Amino acid sequence: MTEAARQKMVERVRGLLRMAEDPSVTDAESQAFTAKAAELMTRHAIAEAEARAERGEEPDAISRMDYTVPGVGGHGKARVRALADIAAAYGCQSAVRGNNSENTERVMILVGTVSALDALRMLMPSISMQMKASAKFMSSAHVSDIRELRNYTRSELETERKRYYRSFVRAYGQAVAERIREFRARLHESASSGEGAAGAAEGSQASARGADLVLRDDVHRVQEEFQKQFPQLRKHRPERTHSAAGYRAGYRRGRQADLGLDTPVTSGGTSALPKNE
Template identity: 70%
Template structure:
């Protein structure tokens, strides 16, 4: 019976993955607008999140154990000296999916580092598909916006090449961090709405007494607790993140607006708390 049930579920999951990949291909198309790109990405995130929660609810109804907690090592580029900013942005997005993160090799300006993400198998499956696409869009948006910012400065102020390079670096890093924060914020809001939805096909107790949490609320809360326990077991001596040192007000505002402005198919903006503490953060 278990084998048959698994076989019946696999085609549905494969169909969902194909839809997600199609949405991300459209999101990465240079011909689409920034708003359209974000909308496609958000719809992909919504599909994967809903599918994961539906599967978790179904497992609970069948009396099966909750899905396991695992680990994903995601490479993060250090090109341009912006590696720490990228780690900060992507860790925040991972946290919005209920994951915890640490980083390895976050000490040298231009070298690649590894973002270590601990989460449920479904959450990691989502991030494995979504993070490369989100990174591509984030970098393209940062390059475009930073280029325009520097062009405007050249017209308004007589700055030398060194001053302009420093200005671009500060703008770019703040843009990336704020973009990641805005995307994570919208994801958290979407997941919060899911927590308020009743379990599919669920009914009230009818006793007039306050009922226990059910459905997505119970699934998400349980997952977060299990992920925290597993993360602390894996990284018992993890150092807290150091305070941010680089901040550019215009860059942060532009990045946040880019990450929040589009209609993303989640009926809200993307975002999320719960980012893991990363050693050697900016």
């Protein structure tokens, strides 16, 4: 892809994300715009890998990026976990700075290829906005429903709302990450199948195999660089609060989000809620 073509693609992605973040569009329209932007970025990354493989060039450089995650409402850890799952689906690894205080900002340190970080830099704000809106709406609806069951105190309702919200956000991120991985896998399958004349098909398959090797190597290079930068990384304590209802709602919301425009993931795929959730 030439630099001019890349810039055209980037501008198209930014335009889609501006539409996704427009408060006048519906939730389904916002999700569809974001999904199309994610599709374009993913196709670009794979096309670039194929081109590098064909030209015998060095693989995409490994870099790092800081991303600030708000702790508003005491939900910072849940947001970090959701976004870390999404970043991992793009082949990145993450560490978190300041993940102790409940209401303060966290900084996610993402290590990945330049193309993956470019995609996340543009997509994560839009995905975060949609995740926040969905979690707020669904947790409010949940509290309204349980208020009708019996006389909960205001404190009990607030505690339940927070448990539901956090579980929803964690599951939403997991479901979106699954769909990203499925989409990337289907793009590879589509490229590997190669249609058309025999010679063209063989060339397409060779290109796809070359790209696959490059992307597999990217995973190892990212892991090595991450270990080099964070050799003694401590695992943060998982959140103790959990809401099965919130987890199920978040997971379904993430799985059922409209991906639009006939992308290879619109047909769903095989997935199920983890047991005991």
